[in-house]
Amino acid sequence: MENKKNLSIIKIGGNIIDNPTELSQFLYDFSKVEGNKILVHGGGKSATKMAQNIGLNPQMIDGRRITDTAMLDVVVMIYAGEINKNIVAQLQANNSNAMGFSGADGNLIQSTKRNHPTIDYGFVGDVQKVNTSLLETLIFNEITPVFCAITHDKKGQLLNTNADTIASELAIALSDIFEVTLNYCFEKPGVLYNAEDDSSVIFTINQELYSKLKTEKAIHSGMIPKLDNCFNSLSKGVQKIRIGHHKMLQDAKSICTTIEL
């Protein structure tokens, strides 16, 4: 059997993006992660702030933004422009050869506009296809891809896309070529039994425990789509998934939650 190379896919959430000191520390830690790696970043609050600044009224349903034309312009500006390019510039300063992408670049991530029976999410994309061969070429040329949460439909339309989903779809597609570890980094040390108590980290979640936690309603509702994504990714070939604070990237003994089938 062929020996696959390792690849770490690391997703950071909005709370890190919104805190420049935390972001800078994260990017330093990320730049020290050895081997092949990809960064996926969320958007944070700046798109909402910019939308309000220019007189738009951003709408959310179930934690997902409703993206009309004006709001799409804003998220493209902020995610693919301001946030992505500042992250890339900081990683370059840390001697990490980062290259920032939306899914439109190199047709790396192609989506279709969501067609929901009851809710019109607007210009929101569901991932269809990852261009793994081009990503492989970039990674073998020692490029570190940095993805924002924008994709396209290959017909000229950009689409707002959930960053957790982008991370898991990249992980699934690239697990044909690499042994993929997927890391979800956020402000907490892991998935918590008690959302108010940072010391209540659940070290390992498998499907049995996950069902139990959902039944007991012992899991925060925002965590459910994230964990659903995780189990889906593991069942499709991703080797390992961790959820926790970004210090787990540097300290192997750092507490975090590992997701297992």
Added chain:
Amino acid sequence: MENKKNLSIIKIGGNIIDNPTELSQFLYDFSKVEGNKILVHGGGKSATKMAQNIGLNPQMIDGRRITDTAMLDVVVMIYAGEINKNIVAQLQANNSNAMGFSGADGNLIQSTKRNHPTIDYGFVGDVQKVNTSLLETLIFNEITPVFCAITHDKKGQLLNTNADTIASELAIALSDIFEVTLNYCFEKPGVLYNAEDDSSVIFTINQELYSKLKTEKAIHSGMIPKLDNCFNSLSKGVQKIRIGHHKMLQDAKSICTTIEL
């Protein structure tokens, strides 16, 4: 002597960016240009509009924007975000495998912050170095790079950079590897004797004629830095430079101005 491959570098100005129909026609024509190619785009009026929308007061000196921190955020958003990603998505729809870049991405264009004796231009970059080996790898993988006018200093700072200069610096650096044709596309059919008369195109400008035109003040002041850039590029190895309407890309008989040493 080794046979170099051809490369077309095509720069489009703000007036094409500001006109969606014209831009769409240009991008179709660009996608049909055969062989290796790079697109460099200016910014148009949308950065100024956005700055005004959020209460900033953009300042210009000699046609160059004064870029303070707030204005840098705006140009990064608009140039690297909105404009660059929409161009890439449209080119992908035209089956051109475009990938959008700032100079920070892959450290493709490194600059230094301008240090002017009397004017503080703010976060404005002068190009120092082009990463030709990575660009060569991308081009040999059939990627069409699309550059916005943002670079970085490799120390974490993004810098606003003149798009004409980016096009000429790319052309000079890549002329070691490729036979480079540099095309400046704008709304006029070429350099005009009489700015009011589109039929007064000067078909060829060499250095002798250029000196004469400047002495006679027969050349529009906005054209002078562009032509200075052209002569500099030709003296440093760029094979051919043309200035004209983008229809020259598709129609070899189309009128335009050719610059010669």
